[in-house]
Amino acid sequence: MYNEAFDKKKIRKPYSNIMTWANSLPQNTVIKKKLQAENLFKKIGITFSVYNNFDSAERLIPFDMFPRIITRMEWMKIQDGVTQRALAINAFLRDIYNKCEIVKAKKIPGYLIYKNPAYEIKMIGFKVPNNIYSPIIGTDIIRTDEKSFKVLEDNCRTPSGVSYMIENREIMMRMFPELFQQLNIEPVENYSSYLLDILKSLAPKKCDKDPKVVILTPGPLNSAYYEHSFLADTMGIELVQGTDLVVENNVTYMRTTKGKERVDIIYRRIDDDFIDPLSFNQSSVIGVPGLFDSYRSGNVNICSAPGSGIADDKAIYSYMPEIIRFYLGQEPILPSIKTWRCGSEKDKNYVLSNLEKLVIKEVHGSGGYGMLIGNSASKAKINLFAKKIKLNPENYIAQPILDLSTVPIFKKDSLSPRHVDLRPFTLIGNRKIKLVAGGLTRVALKDGSLVVNSSQGGGVKDTWVLRD
Numbered sequence: 001m002y003n004e005a006f007d008k009k010k011i012r013k014p015y016s017n018i019m020t021w022a023n024s025l026p027q028n029t030v031i032k033k034k035l036q037a038e039n040l041f042k043k044i045g046i047t048f049s050v051y052n053n054f055d056s057a058e059r060l061i062p063f064d065m066f067p068r069i070i071t072r073m074e075w076m077k078i079q080d081g082v083t084q085r086a087l088a089i090n091a092f093l094r095d096i097y098n099k100c101e102i103v104k105a106k107k108i109p110g111y112l113i114y115k116n117p118a119y120e121i122k123m124i125g126f127k128v129p130n131n132i133y134s135p136i137i138g139t140d141i142i143r144t145d146e147k148s149f150k151v152l153e154d155n156c157r158t159p160s161g162v163s164y165m166i167e168n169r170e171i172m173m174r175m176f177p178e179l180f181q182q183l184n185i186e187p188v189e190n191y192s193s194y195l196l197d198i199l200k201s202l203a204p205k206k207c208d209k210d211p212k213v214v215i216l217t218p219g220p221l222n223s224a225y226y227e228h229s230f231l232a233d234t235m236g237i238e239l240v241q242g243t244d245l246v247v248e249n250n251v252t253y254m255r256t257t258k259g260k261e262r263v264d265i266i267y268r269r270i271d272d273d274f275i276d277p278l279s280f281n282q283s284s285v286i287g288v289p290g291l292f293d294s295y296r297s298g299n300v301n302i303c304s305a306p307g308s309g310i311a312d313d314k315a316i317y318s319y320m321p322e323i324i325r326f327y328l329g330q331e332p333i334l335p336s337i338k339t340w341r342c343g344s345e346k347d348k349n350y351v352l353s354n355l356e357k358l359v360i361k362e363v364h365g366s367g368g369y370g371m372l373i374g375n376s377a378s379k380a381k382i383n384l385f386a387k388k389i390k391l392n393p394e395n396y397i398a399q400p401i402l403d404l405s406t407v408p409i410f411k412k413d414s415l416s417p418r419h420v421d422l423r424p425f426t427l428i429g430n431r432k433i434k435l436v437a438g439g440l441t442r443v444a445l446k447d448g449s450l451v452v453n454s455s456q457g458g459g460v461k462d463t464w465v466l467r468d
């Protein structure tokens with residue numbers, strides 16, 4: 001297990017100043033600051049919801065004050081790696097909805113695309129503005145040793161968490177301003193202006209003015225609603241629900257107190273199926289009737305494009321090295337994790353014989369749900385997953401159980417290591433790519449746990465990329 005802060009008992013150089021600071025804090029100061037941080041989260045209203053049969057309450061995401069540090073050299077490799085993936089993913093999406101050369105070249109099986117529920121046949125042959133299908137990609141990265149950063153998965157549909165990245169920084173700067181005076185830390189607050197610039201660069205073909213951008217949200221009951229409202233506020237644009245928009249003669253308008261105002265770009269935070277009840281799920285009450293026809297007519301752009309979610313399918317993920325080579329002619333900068341596809345008879349047999357040693361994931365699962373971590377699962381749960389895999393093998397992939405790197409958290413009167421991952425956000429527009437230097441560090445607050453998702457008891461940290 002790689003400890004990012006310690007080499008055995010010796011403090012690693014990037015953490016030397018922070019460790020001195022952390023060890024100098026009296027226990028009562030740590031408790032006081034922790035309460036102060038919680039109160040700031042409450043005051044700002046940073047919450048998330050977990051929806052299940054037992055609980056739908058709003059709750060605070062746990063925040064740990066010990067920052068996660070990344071050196072400039074480490075960040076440059078991460079940045080190059082996620083940029084490469086963003087370019088390859090968009091090239092892949094453009095291809096599979098048009099000529100599908102990658103299938104013809106037998107680099108990826110056709111059934112993984114054409115039988116995939118995330119593949120949207122209505123998008124076939126449609127040229128999206130500037131060939132950018134997924135302008136916002138959150139890449140989940142883990143670290144296993146001093147030099148090795150690996151990609152766990154890509155999030156291309158509606159990746160969330162950027163508001164936590166920005167607010168974590170805001171809270172740390174309020175509580176410990178002296179640290180930011182002492183250390184040369186890259187800013188992250190530019191994200192919203194970067195996002196607006198990227199979206200405006202993707203104006204539809206029938207837009208001849210400064211594009212009008214809005215964020216389309218399912219509404220206040222959505223688990224990520226705080227982020228939707230946060231981004232609208234910081235971008236200086238309107239946050240709208242489906243009932244706020246209307247389509248007339250294939251042109252999309254926003255209803256306002258002054259009348260209808262044309263909309264050019266929609267950053268949508270609702271799933272494909274609910275975008276438009278006329279073209280997708282007829283029972284949708286959160287979408288906009290006629291929106292897809294407006295989109296296909298070139299009067300409005302929807303970001304991300306419907307059907308983009310196929311690129312973050314976990315079975316497709318296993319082909320990302322081939323996808324990068326095929327479209328970019330390059331070797332992957334950030335390696336993927338060894339993945340067994342249970343749809344393959346050989347892989348399925350291996351997985352069924354080694355369930356105790358593997359992580360099993362649903363191909364379309366997210367949030368830490370529908371997952372088995374073999375070495376910590378009960379015999380009954382292992383047997384249950386074996387039955388599921390036998391019944392529907394194509395719905396599952398398997399990966400080795402990896403020791404995610406650890407970073408200390410404040411635990412009572414001491415520092416205690418916990419597993420972390422990292423989600424940087426890549427913004428890709430018309431001939432431009434932007435990232436803020438940093439990302440969302442998620443941390444498994446339970447000792448020994450590898451599950452970092454907030455819905456499963458995980459928390460967050462501020463992520464510092466050092467300039468020097």
